[in-house]
Amino acid sequence: MELAKRVKTLTPSSTLAITAKAKELRQAGHDVIGLGAGEPDFNTPTHIIEAATKAMNEGFTKYTPSGGTVELKEAIKNKMKKDQNLDYSHEEIIVTIGAKHALYTLFQVLLNPGEEVIVPAPYWVSYPEQVKLAEGTPIFVGALEENDFKLTPAQLEESITDKTKAVIINSPSNPTGVMYTKDELEALGEICLKHNILIVSDEIYEKLTYSETPHISIAEISQKLKEQTIIINGVSKSHSMTGWRIGYAIGKKEIIKAMTNLASHSTSNPTSMAQVAAEVAYNSPQDEVVVMKEAFKERLMKLYQWITNIPGITCVKPKGAFYLFPNVSEAVKLNGFDNVDDWVTALLEEEKVALVPGSGFGAPDNVRLSYAISLDQLEEAAVRIERFVKNHTK
Template identity: 75%
Template sequence: MDLANRVKSLTPSSTLAITAKAKELKQQGYDVVGLGAGEPDFNTPQHIIEAAKASMEAGKTKYTPSGGLPELKEAIIKKFNRDQNLTYQNENIIVTTGAKHALYTLFQVLLDEDDEVIVPAPYWVSYPEQIKLAGGKPVIVQATEDNSFKITPEQLQKAITKKTKAVIINSPSNPTGMLYTKEELKQLGEVCLHNNILIVSDEIYEKLVYENKQHVSIAQLSDELKEQTVIINGVSKSHSMTGWRIGYAAGNNLIIKAMTNLASHSTSNPTSVAQYAAIAAYTSPEDEVMRMKEAFESRLNELYKRLAEIPGVSCVKPQGAFYLFPNVKEAADNNGFQSVDDWVKALLEEEKVAVVPGSGFGSPQNIRLSYATSLEQLEEAVKRIKRFVENHM
């Protein structure tokens, strides 16, 4: 049977592929240290689990509105007002089956054939694929390490054409962990307003910001930018609820209505029980969120320091999320490998350390390391990576 053209060009997720390979080796009895996962290693806070249980016991296990429970929308609205001083109404919010589904649905309602979306690289692996699935064209703009992996207003302006429909801003970023400042966002926003292009602001890591830095949403900066922005967020990273699959989008009511109509024909509604869990996440104190954040920051500082001791490895220190994105091209070259991808494969085979090659993120000189695992595992991983590099010199 011949498959549809829309799926033939899809590139498999490099993060899921490396995670699957690591699990396979573990099942074979190998001691694998996996630094590929894009999810917190903490369990969902207990009060959120209890809220889900209570909803099930109360019989709240039926269909909900396609765009999400009104109570959850209200909790999200209050969260925006509390955290970013942004005001939304229920009609400006759609709850989705994860933030990934919010992005997917947005591109489906936004893009016609050959419409362009500007995607800064390094990028999260699913952005280009979702754009292609909607018939659009991802236009990759390469950010440099010299500018902390952030694109400039000049780069953005140069990439805009008559077909440009939107630009993605992911801050803090996956895979780099970099954070745009208020002034940087303001400058990018001015370019978007001048050219009338939509801003897709992926803020899924907003709670994981370090060194006393502050996350700023581009929608906060002016009423005009708020109207021009669709914010994508969810509880997966902030509350360690990846498997619950609750995300959301906030923006222009016409866009949100179209997304809701499409969702009604694809998922019917986000899982009812998970929505009640998300209500608990957003209506309770953030003690557990802050505890996880502090643990991540401690791990970041330790891992960053130890990576600097490995020959041929350099790294821009991130300010958010839970990833490091070191450049290992020099190490791979010194070790006699044709590419960083080959270096990564050999590292997994020889030292049983799973990292994600940067090629999947549009940056083939880098690798992504997740520090969403214990400090002991991180220390063991660095020890093995250093041994691997030195053995091949």
């Protein structure tokens, strides 16, 4: 039986491919260091787990409203007021099965066939695939490394057509870890207002920032930009709750209502006890979040130094998330490989270090390294990568 055309357009995940190869080598008894992880290596804080357990024991195991419980929406509302000084009503919030589901549902209700979404590259691998599944067209705009991989106002203006419906802004970014400043966001926002383009602001890494520059949501800048923005967020990265699958979207009532209607016919509702866990995550002290953030900051500082000391490797220093996105093109040439993908494959086979090639993120000269593993493993990985580069340098 022939499959639907929409799924035939999907590009296989490079992250999953390298993860599968690493798993195969581990099962064969090899000591593989995986730097492909897109999740914190910390467990969910104990008090959050206990809250979910208590909810289950008390019978909170049934359906909830499709758009999320009142209690969790209230916790999200309070969080937005506290962190960004933004006021939202419950009708402007939908709780989803992870931030990925929020994005997917948003594009499904937003896009008509052929309408365009501007996707700055490097990009998270699921953005273009979700746009395509909604029968939209992703328009890739290469954010230059010399501009810290950030979309410029001129690039945005040049990419807009009469079919442009939205632009995605991910700050802090996966895969680069870079953050936009308030001035940069304001300049991009003015162009979006001028052309009436929706801003999809993916802020899933907002709590994991490591510089003096704080995370800024574009919706904070003005009332007009708030009304033009859909914020995507969740507890997966901030509270090490990736498996709980709780995310949310915040913005225009009519969009949120449409998303809620779609969810009611697709997923029914987010998992009941996971919503309790997310509610507690936001309503309780954030001590564990701070501890995790400090650990990531230490790893970043050391891994950045180790990696940039390797011949042929340069890197824009991240300000958030938990990834490095170094340019390895010179190392690839020094080592005699045709492309980064082949270099990554050889590194895994010879030194048992798994990186994610940048081709899946729209940046074929780069690789993504996650520092969501222990410092000892990161140091050993850097030693192996350096050894590989030196052994293959001709």
